[in-house]
Amino acid sequence: MKIYQNISKDEWAELCARPELENAGLSATIKKIFTAVAKRGDTALCEFTKQFDKVKLNDLLASEAEIAAADVQTPSELKRAIKIAARNIRKFHKSQLSRSTKIIETTPGVKCWREPRAIENVGLYVPGGTAPLFSTVLMLGIPAQLAGCENIVLTTPPRQDGTVDPTILFTANLVGIKKIAKVGGAQAIAALALGTKTVPKVDKIFGPGNQFVTAAKQMAQNYGVAIDMPAGPSEVMMIADETARADFVAADLLSQAEHGVDSQVVLLTTRHTFAKNVIGEVEKQLLDLPRREIAEQSLKNSLVLVVKNLNEAMEFSNLYAPEHLILSIANAPKWARQVKNAGSVFLGNFSPESAGDYASGTNHTLPTSGWAKSNSGLTMEDFYKFVSFQEVSPAGARRLAPTVTTMAEAEGLMAHKRAMEIRTSD
Amino acid sequence: MKIYQNISKDEWAELCARPELENAGLSATIKKIFTAVAKRGDTALCEFTKQFDKVKLNDLLASEAEIAAADVQTPSELKRAIKIAARNIRKFHKSQLSRSTKIIETTPGVKCWREPRAIENVGLYVPGGTAPLFSTVLMLGIPAQLAGCENIVLTTPPRQDGTVDPTILFTANLVGIKKIAKVGGAQAIAALALGTKTVPKVDKIFGPGNQFVTAAKQMAQNYGVAIDMPAGPSEVMMIADETARADFVAADLLSQAEHGVDSQVVLLTTRHTFAKNVIGEVEKQLLDLPRREIAEQSLKNSLVLVVKNLNEAMEFSNLYAPEHLILSIANAPKWARQVKNAGSVFLGNFSPESAGDYASGTNHTLPTSGWAKSNSGLTMEDFYKFVSFQEVSPAGARRLAPTVTTMAEAEGLMAHKRAMEIRTSD
Numbered sequence: 001m002k003i004y005q006n007i008s009k010d011e012w013a014e015l016c017a018r019p020e021l022e023n024a025g026l027s028a029t030i031k032k033i034f035t036a037v038a039k040r041g042d043t044a045l046c047e048f049t050k051q052f053d054k055v056k057l058n059d060l061l062a063s064e065a066e067i068a069a070a071d072v073q074t075p076s077e078l079k080r081a082i083k084i085a086a087r088n089i090r091k092f093h094k095s096q097l098s099r100s101t102k103i104i105e106t107t108p109g110v111k112c113w114r115e116p117r118a119i120e121n122v123g124l125y126v127p128g129g130t131a132p133l134f135s136t137v138l139m140l141g142i143p144a145q146l147a148g149c150e151n152i153v154l155t156t157p158p159r160q161d162g163t164v165d166p167t168i169l170f171t172a173n174l175v176g177i178k179k180i181a182k183v184g185g186a187q188a189i190a191a192l193a194l195g196t197k198t199v200p201k202v203d204k205i206f207g208p209g210n211q212f213v214t215a216a217k218q219m220a221q222n223y224g225v226a227i228d229m230p231a232g233p234s235e236v237m238m239i240a241d242e243t244a245r246a247d248f249v250a251a252d253l254l255s256q257a258e259h260g261v262d263s264q265v266v267l268l269t270t271r272h273t274f275a276k277n278v279i280g281e282v283e284k285q286l287l288d289l290p291r292r293e294i295a296e297q298s299l300k301n302s303l304v305l306v307v308k309n310l311n312e313a314m315e316f317s318n319l320y321a322p323e324h325l326i327l328s329i330a331n332a333p334k335w336a337r338q339v340k341n342a343g344s345v346f347l348g349n350f351s352p353e354s355a356g357d358y359a360s361g362t363n364h365t366l367p368t369s370g371w372a373k374s375n376s377g378l379t380m381e382d383f384y385k386f387v388s389f390q391e392v393s394p395a396g397a398r399r400l401a402p403t404v405t406t407m408a409e410a411e412g413l414m415a416h417k418r419a420m421e422i423r424t425s426d
Numbered sequence: 427m428k429i430y431q432n433i434s435k436d437e438w439a440e441l442c443a444r445p446e447l448e449n450a451g452l453s454a455t456i457k458k459i460f461t462a463v464a465k466r467g468d469t470a471l472c473e474f475t476k477q478f479d480k481v482k483l484n485d486l487l488a489s490e491a492e493i494a495a496a497d498v499q500t501p502s503e504l505k506r507a508i509k510i511a512a513r514n515i516r517k518f519h520k521s522q523l524s525r526s527t528k529i530i531e532t533t534p535g536v537k538c539w540r541e542p543r544a545i546e547n548v549g550l551y552v553p554g555g556t557a558p559l560f561s562t563v564l565m566l567g568i569p570a571q572l573a574g575c576e577n578i579v580l581t582t583p584p585r586q587d588g589t590v591d592p593t594i595l596f597t598a599n600l601v602g603i604k605k606i607a608k609v610g611g612a613q614a615i616a617a618l619a620l621g622t623k624t625v626p627k628v629d630k631i632f633g634p635g636n637q638f639v640t641a642a643k644q645m646a647q648n649y650g651v652a653i654d655m656p657a658g659p660s661e662v663m664m665i666a667d668e669t670a671r672a673d674f675v676a677a678d679l680l681s682q683a684e685h686g687v688d689s690q691v692v693l694l695t696t697r698h699t700f701a702k703n704v705i706g707e708v709e710k711q712l713l714d715l716p717r718r719e720i721a722e723q724s725l726k727n728s729l730v731l732v733v734k735n736l737n738e739a740m741e742f743s744n745l746y747a748p749e750h751l752i753l754s755i756a757n758a759p760k761w762a763r764q765v766k767n768a769g770s771v772f773l774g775n776f777s778p779e780s781a782g783d784y785a786s787g788t789n790h791t792l793p794t795s796g797w798a799k800s801n802s803g804l805t806m807e808d809f810y811k812f813v814s815f816q817e818v819s820p821a822g823a824r825r826l827a828p829t830v831t832t833m834a835e836a837e838g839l840m841a842h843k844r845a846m847e848i849r850t851s852d
Contacts, residue, residue, distance in 0.1 A: 081832035088532035095530045096540070104521045106514035106787035114522065114788075117766050119800050131838035167836060203799040221656065226800035230647065251848045254841040290840050332817070339813060340543050347817040352845040355818055359829045361532035362540075362814040373629040374545050374652035376811040386802040387765060388788040391758070391773040392781055403785045406507035410593060412557035414716050415684040416780040419677040423776050 001279050005306040016320045018369045026215040034190045041196035048187040055162050060198045062180040070169035085359040092361030093143045096380040109396020114386040118148040123192035125207030128157035128184050132165035139364050140206045141175035147383035152177050157184025189216035193225045232369035235264035237322035239313045244328035250281035257295035265302040268313040275304050314338040321372040324353045341373045397423045427705050431732040442746045444795045452641040460616045467622035474613040481588050486624045488606040496595035511785035515568045518787030522806040535822020540812040544574040549618035551633030554583035554610050558591035565790050566632045567601035573809035578603050583610020615642035619651045658795035661690035663748035665739045670754035676707035683721035691728040694739040701730045740764040747798040750779045769793050769803045823849045
C-alpha cells in the first residue's frame with residue numbers, strides 16, 4: 001500500500017480515476033447469445049448452461065421439492081441470521097415507501113398529482129461463483145416484494161451438480177420469490193430481456209454480475225428493458241482521524257479488498273503515522289485471511305492519502321464519489337452533512353461496511369465507479385414508477401386556455417392550440 | 427386512419443409494437459464526434475457547428491447582452507403565459523420535494539436513514555428545429571433549480587444568424603439558468619459528457635432530441651454520465667366512451683400527430699360509429715392545419731381500435747404503456763386506478779394533452795416506446811440521488827454482530843466477518 005502525501009489538487013482527478021473496464025470486445029459475443037435465445041429460447045439456455053456452467057439441466061426451474069429441501073439443508077443458525085437481516089432490511093425499505101398522494105390544484109380547476117405504480121415484471125440476477133450470495137437475494141427481493149411487483153423471477157447459475165445453493169433457495173422462499181430459474185451469465189439476462197417459455201420477459205433487471213452480465217444488461221436496454229444501474233468493481237473509502245483505531249480501519253479495508261482483485265480501497269487520513277499504523281495492521285491481519293491472495297492483489301491498487309484536514313478529505317471524497325464511505329472520525333454525523341456523492345455512508349468507529357453489506361437494513365446494491373454522483377443505491381423508488389395525472393374542469397380549462405394557446409402558437413403547434421380552444425369556445 | 431375491430435388478444439402485442447429506430451449505424455459517427463471533442467474541445471464544437479448548423483460562432487456562450495435583449499424581444503403576452511406556466515410547474519414539482527429524513531432504528535443502536543442530495547452538475551439539452559421549444563426549458567430547468575443543482579448548463583443549437591431564439595433565452599433566465607451554450611446535436615452531448623473549456627462536464631444529461639442526440643446520450647453513459655431516459659417518438663393513446671366528443675378527440679389526436687411524422691396516435695373506443703365520427707372530424711380539422719403534411723404522414727401509422735368494453739381498453743393500454751393517456755370517459759378518476767403503465771394521464775373531456783405539454787404543472791418529459799412500464803416521466807427525484815447512512819453504536823454492533831458474522835462466514839467472506847468481530851471482541 002503506497003502512501004501519497006502533499007498531493008496538489010491538480011492531481012486529484014487522476015487519483016480518483018477507476019480502472020477502465022474492457023467490455024467493448026464482448027458485444028459480439030453477447031449479441032450472439034441474445035440472438036440464440038431469441039430464436040431457440042429454453043433450448044439455447046440449456047446449451048449455454050452446458051457450455052459455460054458444465055451442467056446438463058432437464059428442468060430450468062427449481063422445483064418445489066428442491067425449495068422444500070433447502071429449508072432442511074440450511075443450518076438453523078444461518079436461517080435465524082438471515083431472518084433477522086431480512087427484518088431489518090424490510091423495516092428500513094418499508095420506511096421509504098410513500099403511498100400518499102398529494103393533489104395539487106395548480107390553478108383553480110386544474111388538479112395535478114402523481115401515483116406510484118409497481119413495476120409489474122422484474123428479474124433479479126444473483127451471481128454464482130465461489131460462494132452463494134444469498135445476501136443479494138435479500139437486497140433485491142425484499143424491495144421488489146414490498147413494492148408489490150406482480151411477477152418476480154430470480155435467475156442464478158446452477159452448481160456443477162445441477163442444483164442451486166440451498167441458502168439461496170431458502171432466502172428466495174423467505175422473501176416470497178416463487179420462480180427461480182437455474183440460468184446465469186449473459187444467457188440469463190438475454191432470457192429476462194426477451195422471454196422464453198420458462199423465463200418470462202421482464203420490464204426491469206436488477207442485480208450485480210461479472211463483465212458478461214454487465215454487458216448483457218447494457219444490451220437488454222436495446223430491447224426496451226430497464227436496468228438498475230451500471231456496475232463496476234466494489235470500492236470503499238475511509239476517512240480516519242485521531243479517534244480512529246488502526247485495527248478497525250485495517251479490518252474494513254481488508255473486507256473490501258477480499259471481494260475481488262479489482263476492488264478499490266482508499267484511505268484518507270490527516271496523519272502519516274496513522275497511515276503507517278494501518279498498513280502494519282493490514283499486513284498482520286492479512287496473514288490468516290482465506291482470501292489473502294485476492295486481497296493482496298487488490299491492495300496493490302489501493303490508495304492511502306494523507307490530507308491536510310478533514311475538509312480536504314470530504315472534498316476529495318465528493319470528487320471520488322465512493323460506493324461505500326466510512327467516516328471513522330469524531331463528530332461523524334456533523335461531517336456527514338458535507339457528503340455530496342456517495343452510495344452508503346457508515347458513521348463512527350462501530351459502523352463497519354459489513355454491517356451494511358448484510359444486516360443494518362440499508363441496501364448493499366450501490367453505485368460504483370463514480371456513479372454515486374448521479375445515482376442512488378437501490379431504493380424502493382427503483383421498483384416502481386410515478387404516473388402523473390391531471391384533471392381539468394371546464395372552468396379550469398377556461399382559466400388555463402390563454403396560457404396554453406399563447407405558448408402553443410409561439411412554438412408553432414397550432415393543433416395543440418386548437419385542442420385547448422375547442423374546449424373553451426362556446 | 428384504419429379501424430381495427432374484433433381483434434383477438436393474440437394480436438395485441440403486434441399492435442403495440444412501435445417502429446424500430448435505426449440508429450445502430452450512427453455509432454461510428456457519434457464516436458468520431460466524441461473523439462474530436464475530447465481532443466480539440468471548443469475548437470471541435472465550433473467546427474461541427476459550422477458543418478451542421480452552417481454558423482460560424484465567435485463565442486459559444488450566450489452573452490449577458492443577448493439575454494437582456496431577449497427580455498425586450500419576447501412579446502409581453504408570451505412572457506406572461508410563460509410565467510404562469512412556470513408558476514404551475516413549480517407548484518407541482520415543489521410538492522414532490524421531500525426533505526424530511528426518517529431515522530429508522532432497525533435494531534436498538536442501529537440507525538439507518540437516507541438523505542436526498544442534489545446532483546451537482548446537470549446539462550439540459552433543448553433541441554432546435556422549426557420552432558423554439560421554450561416549454562422544454564421550463565420542464566427541465568424548474569426541477570433542476572428546485573432540487574438545488576449547483577451547476578446548470580443549457581445547450582441548444584444556434585440559429586442561422588448565430589443567435590439563440592430570444593424566447594429560449596428569456597425562459598432560461600426566468601428559471602435561473604445562467605450558462606447557455608450555443609451548441610446542438612451530438613457535439614453538444616459530447617461536450618456535456620467530456621467537458622470543454624466553455625461547456626463544463628456534467629454528471630447527468632436531460633432533454634429530448636433527434637436520433638443523433640439520442641445515440642450520443644447513449645454513448646455519454648460510457649463516459650460515466652447518466653441520462654434522463656431513453657427517447658423515442660412522441661405518442662398519445664385516447665380511450666373514449668359515449669360521453670366523449672368526436673371533435674375534442676380529433677383535436678387531441680391531431681395535436682399529437684403534428685409533432686412529427688413518426689408520432690404515434692392510438693384511439694380506443696367501444697363504438698364503431700364513434701370511431702368513424704372521429705375520423706371524419708380529423709379530416710375536417712386537418713384542412714387548415716399549418717403542419718398538415720406532418721400530421722397526415724403520422725396518421726398513416728395511427729391505430730383506431732374498437733374494443734369490447736372499457737376493461738379491455740385499460741388492459742390494452744397497460745400493455746401498450748403510452749407516453750400520454752387521455753381518458754375521455756365517464757368516471758375517469760375511477761378508471762384511472764386501473765392505469766398501470768403510462769407516462770402522464772389526462773382525465774375527462776376537458777383535460778387535453780396540450781394542457782400538460784405546457785401549463786397544467788406536470789412534466790412533459792415522459793417515457794415513450796413502452797418505457798412507461800419501467801420509467802417515470804421526469805420527477806424531482808431525477809435531479810437528486812439518495813445517499814444512505816447508518817450509525818451503529820457499540821451496543822448496536824454487539825447486537826448486530828452474530829447476524830453479520832454468521833452470514834459473512836456462510837458467504838465465505840472472512841474479512842467481512844472480522845470487521846464486525848474486531849469491534850465486539852473485548
